[in-house]
Amino acid sequence: MNEKIGVxxxxxxxxxxxxxxxxxxxxxxxxxxxxxxxxxxGLLCSNDGxxxxxxxxxxxxxxxxxxxxxxxxxxxxxxxxxCLEAGLNPYLFQLINIREQCAWMISDKExxxxxxxxxxxxxISRVTLHRPLLKKELDIIxxxxxxxxxxxxxxxxxxLAGKNRKVYLVEKKESIGGMVKNFxxxxxxxxxxxAVIEEKIKQVQNNENIEVLTSSEVEDVLGFLGxxxxxxxxxxxxxVKKEIxxxxxxxxxxxxxxxxxxxxxxxxxxxxxVLDALEFEKMxxxxxxxxxxxxxxxxxxxxxxxxxxxxxxxxxVCCLYSIKFAxxxxxxxxxxxxxxxxSDLCLPEKADQDYFEEAKKKGIRFIRADxxxxxxxxxxxxxxxxxxxxKKDSIAVDMAILAPAIVxxxxxxxxxxxxxxxxxxxxxxxEVHEMLDPISTPIEGVYVAGCALGxxxxxxxxxxxxAxxxxxxSSxxxxxxxxxxxxxxxxxxxxCTGCQMCLSVCFYxxxxxxxxxxxxxxxxxxxxxxxxxxxxxxxGAIRSKHFTYPQLYREVLQALR
Amino acid sequence: MKKPNVLVIGAGLAGMEASLxLAEAGRKVYLVEKESLIGGxxxxxxxxxPNMECATCMVAPKxxxxxxxxxxxxxxxxxxxxxxxxxxxxxxxxxxxxxxVSLAKCIGCGACYEPCPISLENEFEEGLSKKKAxxxxxxxxxxxxxAIDPESCLRLNGKKxxxxxxxxxxxxxxxxxxxxxxxxxxxxxAILIATGFDMFDVKKLPQYSYGKANNVYTAxxxxxxxxxxxxxxxxxxxxDGGIxxxxxxxxxxxxxxxxxxSGVCCMYSTKFSHFLKHKxxxxxxxxxxxxxxxxxxxxxxxxxxTLNQGIDFIRCEDIKVxxxxxxxxxxxxxxxxxxxxxxxxxxxxxxxxxxxxxxxxLAEILGISQDKKGFFSTxxxxxxxxxxxxxxxxxxxxxxxxxxxxxxxxxxxxxxxxILSILS
Numbered sequence: 001m002n003e004k005i006g007v008x009x010x011x012x013x014x015x016x017x018x019x020x021x022x023x024x025x026x027x028x029x030x031x032x033x034x035x036x037x038x039x040x041x042g043l044l045c046s047n048d049g050x051x052x053x054x055x056x057x058x059x060x061x062x063x064x065x066x067x068x069x070x071x072x073x074x075x076x077x078x079x080x081x082x083c084l085e086a087g088l089n090p091y092l093f094q095l096i097n098i099r100e101q102c103a104w105m106i107s108d109k110e111x112x113x114x115x116x117x118x119x120x121x122x123x124i125s126r127v128t129l130h131r132p133l134l135k136k137e138l139d140i141i142x143x144x145x146x147x148x149x150x151x152x153x154x155x156x157x158x159x160l161a162g163k164n165r166k167v168y169l170v171e172k173k174e175s176i177g178g179m180v181k182n183f184x185x186x187x188x189x190x191x192x193x194x195a196v197i198e199e200k201i202k203q204v205q206n207n208e209n210i211e212v213l214t215s216s217e218v219e220d221v222l223g224f225l226g227x228x229x230x231x232x233x234x235x236x237x238x239x240v241k242k243e244i245x246x247x248x249x250x251x252x253x254x255x256x257x258x259x260x261x262x263x264x265x266x267x268x269x270x271x272x273x274v275l276d277a278l279e280f281e282k283m284x285x286x287x288x289x290x291x292x293x294x295x296x297x298x299x300x301x302x303x304x305x306x307x308x309x310x311x312x313x314x315x316x317v318c319c320l321y322s323i324k325f326a327x328x329x330x331x332x333x334x335x336x337x338x339x340x341x342x343s344d345l346c347l348p349e350k351a352d353q354d355y356f357e358e359a360k361k362k363g364i365r366f367i368r369a370d371x372x373x374x375x376x377x378x379x380x381x382x383x384x385x386x387x388x389x390x391k392k393d394s395i396a397v398d399m400a401i402l403a404p405a406i407v408x409x410x411x412x413x414x415x416x417x418x419x420x421x422x423x424x425x426x427x428x429x430x431e432v433h434e435m436l437d438p439i440s441t442p443i444e445g446v447y448v449a450g451c452a453l454g455x456x457x458x459x460x461x462x463x464x465x466x467a468x469x470x471x472x473x474s475s476x477x478x479x480x481x482x483x484x485x486x487x488x489x490x491x492x493x494x495x496c497t498g499c500q501m502c503l504s505v506c507f508y509x510x511x512x513x514x515x516x517x518x519x520x521x522x523x524x525x526x527x528x529x530x531x532x533x534x535x536x537x538x539x540g541a542i543r544s545k546h547f548t549y550p551q552l553y554r555e556v557l558q559a560l561r
Numbered sequence: 562m563k564k565p566n567v568l569v570i571g572a573g574l575a576g577m578e579a580s581l582x583l584a585e586a587g588r589k590v591y592l593v594e595k596e597s598l599i600g601g602x603x604x605x606x607x608x609x610x611p612n613m614e615c616a617t618c619m620v621a622p623k624x625x626x627x628x629x630x631x632x633x634x635x636x637x638x639x640x641x642x643x644x645x646x647x648x649x650x651x652x653x654x655x656x657x658x659x660x661x662v663s664l665a666k667c668i669g670c671g672a673c674y675e676p677c678p679i680s681l682e683n684e685f686e687e688g689l690s691k692k693k694a695x696x697x698x699x700x701x702x703x704x705x706x707x708a709i710d711p712e713s714c715l716r717l718n719g720k721k722x723x724x725x726x727x728x729x730x731x732x733x734x735x736x737x738x739x740x741x742x743x744x745x746x747x748x749x750x751a752i753l754i755a756t757g758f759d760m761f762d763v764k765k766l767p768q769y770s771y772g773k774a775n776n777v778y779t780a781x782x783x784x785x786x787x788x789x790x791x792x793x794x795x796x797x798x799x800x801d802g803g804i805x806x807x808x809x810x811x812x813x814x815x816x817x818x819x820x821x822x823s824g825v826c827c828m829y830s831t832k833f834s835h836f837l838k839h840k841x842x843x844x845x846x847x848x849x850x851x852x853x854x855x856x857x858x859x860x861x862x863x864x865x866x867t868l869n870q871g872i873d874f875i876r877c878e879d880i881k882v883x884x885x886x887x888x889x890x891x892x893x894x895x896x897x898x899x900x901x902x903x904x905x906x907x908x909x910x911x912x913x914x915x916x917x918x919x920x921x922x923l924a925e926i927l928g929i930s931q932d933k934k935g936f937f938s939t940x941x942x943x944x945x946x947x948x949x950x951x952x953x954x955x956x957x958x959x960x961x962x963x964x965x966x967x968x969x970x971x972x973x974x975x976x977x978x979x980i981l982s983i984l985s
Binding site: 012013014015043046073077159162186196308312313314315316344345346347348349350351352353354368388389424426428431434435436437438439454455458459460462463464465466467468469470471472473474475477480 | 574578582583585586587609611612614619623625629665668670672732733820821822823824852853854855856857858859860861862865876896897932934936942943944945946947962963966967968970971972973974975976977978979981982985
């Protein structure tokens with residue numbers, strides 16, 4: 001063996017030196033084969049310490065470096081940088097934790113010293129099997145594919161498009177604008193302030209860096225962050241196909257409304273003048289709020305929470321838009337009596353409660369109720385309900401407007417398959433981390449924004465679209481290369497039987513199957529090095545580049561001696 | 562020539578997220594934080610809903626990234642004093658208080674705490690415990706370096722100029738009494754306000770007997786009570802030493818006064834119940850609420866799960882808390898209009914989330930306005946929720962209005978994106 005391993009033990013002030021007999025450790029380690037030098041130092045992570053290590057690496061011509069100090073979480077990167085600067089491959093290095101896992105845990109000095117020696121010996125036997133892994137750099141394409149031309153897709157496109165970044169905005173309908181285009185007004189209620197939405201649509205159409213592809217759908221997407229290829233089919237029958245190259249994808253496919261046929265007790269589709277919220281928006285936008293008989297309604301019931309129990313979540317926006325409808329009705333119709341039926345009032349935005357107070361002041365009635373039955377009674381709509389406390393009651397109205405739950409849009413599962421994205425139990429796209437990464441997917445470079453992720457209002461959709469842009473603007477800079485993970489998995493062709501177990505466990509879509517060779521292949525640009533595939537392979541054909549079986553066995557066996 | 566640097570005010574979740582996105586894009590970020598540690602309010606929690614994930618574990622990797630990122634210049638114990646100029650070239654003055662402990666030399670061993678003769682109330686622990694004049698606010702604080710409170714320290718306040726117990730205990734010569742307050746002049750292209758929130762002062766509502774009855778707690782006090790790194794190490798022990806057997810949680814405290822629903826309290830109150838029932842299975846837990854505000858894909862499911870644990874959710878109004886000879890009693894009007902009572906050992910009040918107390922002064926320094934609810938104004942609440950009326954000044958997180966963690970993170974990412982576009 002012609003290794004020259006340098007082992008350096010950090011005293012870490014009193015933290016390690018008080019609790020471990022470092023001199024005894026040095027004595028024991030010095031006699032190990034392959035170890036050229038064993039020394040101690042006061043504080044290796046200090047500037048002095050780092051310089052000392054760099055000098056030692058060069059002076060002693062070390063082939064491997066072992067540092068016994070604190071947690072890798074603290075300083076693994078620090079010492080890897082030292083190796084790099086001193087001309088030693090940073091992966092020919094191992095940091096042994098004799099602080100958090102030894103000195104700080106074991107009160108008996110004898111025992112702590114014995115354990116520290118064990119850990120260091122184990123680390124030394126491992127490090128000799130390390131391979132000098134190399135960082136890779138990949139060129140990227142900075143263009144972006146945005147799927148869905150609603151308010152989220154529009155906002156993402158406007159935030160991203162620029163001189164060095166083209167945006168392809170793919171919309172399955174004939175025109176962009178999504179659901180918002182159908183609305184008659186937005187709160188704060190000032191007549192119609194949809195001009196702002198129309199303005200955004202115009203901005204997209206006039207932006208030379210945004211290519212809008214209407215009547216189009218995404219057929220396939222392959223690749224990884226910085227290097228995706230997508231096939232877009234147009235004209236409904238898919239007669240026109242276009243291949244585009246992009247660096248990132250934003251999914252902004254919006255929502256659908258709960259199927260009211262599943263709650264027949266509300267009379268939708270059976271009783272005249274029972275509308276859903278979207279139908280009412282369209283009716284208001286047309287300027288004429290009329291019953292089927294051509295006359296304006298004199299009394300309206302707005303029923304919230306339709307489908308809430310069935311779906312198991314609150315859709316957040318309905319209380320507020322129902323209040324918007326109520327205020328709109330009062331504004332547009334000379335005489336109208338409005339009653340709102342709800343289970344809980346969900347008004348979490350700063351300004352929401354003000355609208356509620358305004359509605360109450362204007363005589364709009366709010367009744368907390370459930371167990372609805374909407375019936376046709378002598379030409380009028382009878383809304384029967386039960387209030388808290390059990391008492392049953394009913395009112396007769398000309399028109400009923402139902403607020404259905406917001407559900408995933410119909411293409412969600414199809415698109416999820418094309419993009420290899422998970423869905424959660426509500427059927428919406430699943431974010432990587434509910435708290436800290438609410439718009440990312442496990443596929444790096446693919447983000448989701450707006451109602452495609454779950455029910456939300458316009459400001460939140462805009463924020464999420466801008467957040468997706470933020471992440472893309474930060475990670476895909478034109479001209480700047482990206483460095484994928486180094487400690488990835490690799491498959492030994494000769495051992496692979498083509499069972500594809502690994503494919504099924506890969507969370508990141510990093511493994512593909514080569515039909516021609518009949519084997520699985522790891523895409524090192526996507527692989528995050530989690531090792532799930534390694535554990536799943538029945539033939540032992542997959543190994544992690546930095547956690548090989550020999551490395552792990554040697555380390556453990558040495559520790560058990 | 563637009564300066565590419567960015568000033569981020571506040572190192573809570575929103576400020577940290579935005580800083581990391583900007584740093585990844587190669588921008589230099591000055592992250593200014595008034596406290597001696599980073600992490601904002603989230604690090605005060607033990608768990609976060611709906612998955613009951615360990616809050617400090619969740620935030621720690623982000624905190625570590627902030628501390629180790631070369632593009633982020635972290636300025637602790639610092640406040641913004643003055644802002645001049647305009648987008649692309651703001652000139653900012655930062656006042657950085659002295660820590661009296663070197664961030665470079667200190668390794669956080671804690672040897673200096675014990676010898677210090679002075680104890681004072683620990684604000685981080687909501688006054689539930691004391692800390693020394695040289696201390697970190699809580700175990701696990703990051704950076705793990707203490708600060709000396711100059712008003713309490715005998716040497717610094719002049720009461721015993723020769724005291725240097727902490728300095729003598731330090732093996733790394735990290736204590737430096739000669740450190741001075743600094744004024745830093747920075748030039749940045751954009752500013753992000755991420756200063757977070759405060760909680761409604763429940764003392765303003767005498768009907769809840771807070772401050773009078775011993776065992777009435779605010780939500781934040783309860784968070785510290787159940788935190789594993791808190792004053793009781795997570796043991797649910799009341800101020801008078803007992804273990805609660807009957808707990809009432811009162812929602813919407815301050816809602817009417819503030820004029821808005823804070824959107825997060827129903828969920829965190831449910832989190833409290835869930836935890837209480839888990840820790841003290843025989844306890845009776847009752848939540849007193851008006852409307853249940855639980856939007857979000859997974860929130861109603863969490864509520865349902867908690868309901869199934871045997872927690873009572875009582876819709877009511879006119880809630881009052883009486884101290885009846887050391888025992889607490891909740892008097893309320895139920896949905897039938899009838900009066901009812903609930904006897905409790907412990908009451909937890911869920912107060913409204915409000916703007917920070919210093920919003921007005923910071924708004925003045927930045928030249929932006931406050932909205933009707935006291936938060937910083939955005940350019941258009943509906944369509945430009947991260948921009949302010951001043952070009953180049955953005956806002957993210959609870960500084961803009963009450964919101965939960967995912968929305969704060971998304972808003973921070975959005976603001977960072979906007980900054981990257983205007984400073985490209």
